[in-house]
Amino acid sequence: MATKLNIVGEEAITAGGVHAAARRLAGKTVRTPLLENQRLNDLAGGRVLLKCEALQRGGSFKLRGAYNLLSRLPEEVRARGVVAWSSGNHAQGVAIAARAFDCPAVIVMPADAPAIKSEMVRAHGAEIVRYDRYTEDREAIGKALCEERGMSLAPSFDHPDIIEGQGTVALEAVEQAGEMGARADQFVICCGGGGLTAGCATILEEIAPKSDIFIAEPEGFDEAQASLKAGMRLTADVTQKTICDAIATPSLGLLTFPIMQRRVTGGACVTEEDVKQAVAFAFKHLKIVTEPGGAAALAAVLSKKIPTSGKTTVVTLSGGNIDPALFSSILLEIENKA
Amino acid sequence: MATKLNIVGEEAITAGGVHAAARRLAGKTVRTPLLENQRLNDLAGGRVLLKCEALQRGGSFKLRGAYNLLSRLPEEVRARGVVAWSSGNHAQGVAIAARAFDCPAVIVMPADAPAIKSEMVRAHGAEIVRYDRYTEDREAIGKALCEERGMSLAPSFDHPDIIEGQGTVALEAVEQAGEMGARADQFVICCGGGGLTAGCATILEEIAPKSDIFIAEPEGFDEAQASLKAGMRLTADVTQKTICDAIATPSLGLLTFPIMQRRVTGGACVTEEDVKQAVAFAFKHLKIVTEPGGAAALAAVLSKKIPTSGKTTVVTLSGGNIDPALFSSILLEIENKA
Numbered sequence: 001m002a003t004k005l006n007i008v009g010e011e012a013i014t015a016g017g018v019h020a021a022a023r024r025l026a027g028k029t030v031r032t033p034l035l036e037n038q039r040l041n042d043l044a045g046g047r048v049l050l051k052c053e054a055l056q057r058g059g060s061f062k063l064r065g066a067y068n069l070l071s072r073l074p075e076e077v078r079a080r081g082v083v084a085w086s087s088g089n090h091a092q093g094v095a096i097a098a099r100a101f102d103c104p105a106v107i108v109m110p111a112d113a114p115a116i117k118s119e120m121v122r123a124h125g126a127e128i129v130r131y132d133r134y135t136e137d138r139e140a141i142g143k144a145l146c147e148e149r150g151m152s153l154a155p156s157f158d159h160p161d162i163i164e165g166q167g168t169v170a171l172e173a174v175e176q177a178g179e180m181g182a183r184a185d186q187f188v189i190c191c192g193g194g195g196l197t198a199g200c201a202t203i204l205e206e207i208a209p210k211s212d213i214f215i216a217e218p219e220g221f222d223e224a225q226a227s228l229k230a231g232m233r234l235t236a237d238v239t240q241k242t243i244c245d246a247i248a249t250p251s252l253g254l255l256t257f258p259i260m261q262r263r264v265t266g267g268a269c270v271t272e273e274d275v276k277q278a279v280a281f282a283f284k285h286l287k288i289v290t291e292p293g294g295a296a297a298l299a300a301v302l303s304k305k306i307p308t309s310g311k312t313t314v315v316t317l318s319g320g321n322i323d324p325a326l327f328s329s330i331l332l333e334i335e336n337k338a
Numbered sequence: 339m340a341t342k343l344n345i346v347g348e349e350a351i352t353a354g355g356v357h358a359a360a361r362r363l364a365g366k367t368v369r370t371p372l373l374e375n376q377r378l379n380d381l382a383g384g385r386v387l388l389k390c391e392a393l394q395r396g397g398s399f400k401l402r403g404a405y406n407l408l409s410r411l412p413e414e415v416r417a418r419g420v421v422a423w424s425s426g427n428h429a430q431g432v433a434i435a436a437r438a439f440d441c442p443a444v445i446v447m448p449a450d451a452p453a454i455k456s457e458m459v460r461a462h463g464a465e466i467v468r469y470d471r472y473t474e475d476r477e478a479i480g481k482a483l484c485e486e487r488g489m490s491l492a493p494s495f496d497h498p499d500i501i502e503g504q505g506t507v508a509l510e511a512v513e514q515a516g517e518m519g520a521r522a523d524q525f526v527i528c529c530g531g532g533g534l535t536a537g538c539a540t541i542l543e544e545i546a547p548k549s550d551i552f553i554a555e556p557e558g559f560d561e562a563q564a565s566l567k568a569g570m571r572l573t574a575d576v577t578q579k580t581i582c583d584a585i586a587t588p589s590l591g592l593l594t595f596p597i598m599q600r601r602v603t604g605g606a607c608v609t610e611e612d613v614k615q616a617v618a619f620a621f622k623h624l625k626i627v628t629e630p631g632g633a634a635a636l637a638a639v640l641s642k643k644i645p646t647s648g649k650t651t652v653v654t655l656s657g658g659n660i661d662p663a664l665f666s667s668i669l670l671e672i673e674n675k676a
Contacts, residue, residue: 033371035393039461054625055373116622123377280662284454287392287627287658320625324618324673328666335662 012160013259015206018167018199021068025168028067028100030056034176034314039285044301045309047182051173054290054320058120060246061169061196061318062086062093062156068165069154070097078103081151085109085138087245088117089319090156095124106151108142114245114291114323134239157195158253167199173314174207184211185311188297190318191215191224191267192247194256201263215260215267216300218244218275218293224252224260225267233257243272243326246293246319268305275299279327280334282317289327294319350498351597353544356505356537359406363506366405366438368394372514372652377623382639383647385520389511392628392658396458398584399507399534399656400424400431400494406503407492408435416441419489423447423476425583426455427657428494433462444489446480452583452629452661472577495533496591505537511652512545522549523649526635528656529553529562529605530585532594539601553598553605554638556582556631560607562590562598571595581610581664584631584657606643613637617665618672620655627665632657 035050053061070078081104084094091107098105105126109118110133121128129145131138146153155162170187177184187204189197194215201213217224221244223236235251242248252260270278275292278299282290290298297315300306306313373388391399408416419442422432429445436443443464447456448471459466467483469476484491493500508525515522525542527535532553539551555562559582561574573589580586590598608616613630616637620628628636635653638644644651 030374033393036368038395055371057376059625283627283662283665287397289621289625289627324621324669327621328669331662331666 013163013198013202013255015203017160017164018171018203021064021164022168022171024068024071025064025165029063031172032056034173034180035286035288036180037285044313047312048301048308049173049177049180049182049184049312049314050286050298051169051314051316052288053169053316053318054288054294058089058092058096059319059321060089060093060294061166061316062090063096064093064168065162065165065195065199066090066093066154067097067100069159069161070101072161073152077152081105081149082154083108083142083145083151084154084156085142086156087248088113088121088321089246091117091121091126092124092321094154095121095126099125104151106145106149108138108145110138114321114326116323117321120321157193158255160255162195163199163202163255165199166196167203169196169316170200171203171207174204177312177314182312184208184314186212186214187314188214188216188300188306189316190247190294190296191217192249192293194224194252194260196316196318197264198256198259201259205263212265213263214265214300214306216296217267217269218242218247218296219269219271221248222267222269225269227252227257228261228264228267231261244275244293244296246291247296248293268300270296270299270303270305274303276330276334278302279330283331288317289320289322290317291319291322351501351536351540351593353541355498355502356509356541359402359502360506360509362406362409363402363503367402369510370394372511372518373624373626374518375623382651385650386639386646387511387515387518387520387522387650387652388624388636389507389652389654390626391507391654391656392626392632396427396430396434397657397659398427398431398632399504399654400427401434402431402506403500403503403533403537404428404431404492405435405438407497407499408439410499411490415490419443419487420492421446421480421483421489422492422494423480424494425586426451426459426659427584429455429459429464430462430659432492433459433464437463442489444483444487446476446483448476452659452664454661455659458659495531496593498593500533501537501540501593503537504534505541507534507654508538509541509545512542515650515652520650522546522652524550524552525652526552526554526638526644527654528585528632528634529555530587530631532562532590532598534654534656535602536594536597539597543601550603551601552603552638552644554634555605555607556580556585556613556634557607557609559586560605563605563607565590565595566599566602569599582613582631582634584629585634586631606638608634608637608641608643612641614668614672616640617668621669626655627658627660628655629657629660
């Protein structure tokens, strides 16, 4: 672990940076609703407030970081374009941001990414380069593209501008909770590489310093919790199959890890069954379309893996890009069990 | 048509009544988000703002009218309970409102109502009495129950308190549009018995008097448009099958009809195919679960049956209570056609 790098990077990530990102994003991203549901409150034995990033432009929170990053690139650099690798949500965020700045975007996407994600990336005007998730190295492909075309890399999580952009999720949620007369005791955040978690942790230290932060990860990809326990960054086996493609990340980042070490209280590892139950719950009771990776935090609450009794809990519903076939099969499977 | 009754009723329905309802509903109903989507704006050639009542408590706008009505009943009358007939959305609204006031509720529901709707009504603590939609008279059953049990009737649309409660949808939408820097040129409203339309028309006359109001109805149940053209209330054949159960109403009401006569500009008749396309669009691009009847207004816009070019259009997404099996079959059918 490159300790020096960590410290340098970490110092660059501040609550002030999240506030600045919020100013840049005003009018470009949606102030997504913070939803509350009586059935969910009853089940949780407390108040649960759902920060509904599935309703963000691009169907996930990812536009926040991507737009913030692109807005900070020098104009002549940005004009040459950006390259990103992503299973699809960051891809859409980058594609939408690039179109807003009228610059080209190339996305390195796994061949088995959900069809809806590739279709949307193309619809936003970006170019897609495919790779095999099980045998090829997306970072090498992306970096080669940057060199060949003189483009800049738009990392999916481990960059100060990305992290600070994602932190606006918590900034908005705390403001919205206040408008609802609530104060969040804890946050449960869907965690892949930790961009969203680290960004939220950064701003929460300023605006809700007493709140706890929990992460939710899918079984087999719970390397973030393992890393926090071990005190070093561990790596998940990304060749495993999972329905939670959005958060099936190999490891935390050099920048996200130390922030999370300082501020994350704990976490939950959710099963595919937990996640399917959460997707079906969001369909039936919330009327929100969530993708499995975006429902992991809700799954952690519904499965009681994170205690919510007597507390006010903010839960991220971080994305909603799911193919109709998978969504239907989850609904019917859970319905048949009921 | 009882002209005198109309005039008496109509006079009792005012913009002031909608404002009063909004005060009663504060903190009891959700100020549902007004969503905007770039893809939809591009397709419409204008700005489309979606008033998302699928996210209301009970999954549709119906709690607004029901809570307003119950809040105005004398306490000793309310304590004896209320009876309603409904395919399921008004039923849930009445059940939730009755629970809030701690009084009993009995709902007369068709035997073929969507399972999700009956399940939710029971979950909110109401009693269900079933009838056969094709052979029995729900009004007679409901009125008999009122007499037997000393309960009050909570009509599903043709009552001043119900109409004024539903009008808060447009009151909020106009406020929210203003917050987004928009001014609505026109409203497209899903129409069954006209409670939502008449309520919105009543408040819009005060706060957006130049806006046009269009209604959306399903094929075979477009008796509202036919009635407005004919200048008299006509009746639809309610024994027809439709996926738009929420708005498969036999006719406009004595109170809703004259308000709509004065203020509705026109309408669109949407096919089942139009509605399925709208449900699939809301899934894919908006990440909102809509039921067919709740997606009729969106269907009218997407099918270009109501012109939107160069205009700002507020569209009601009025409900989201749909069984998983129907939702899945719609998604897969539309996906296979794409």
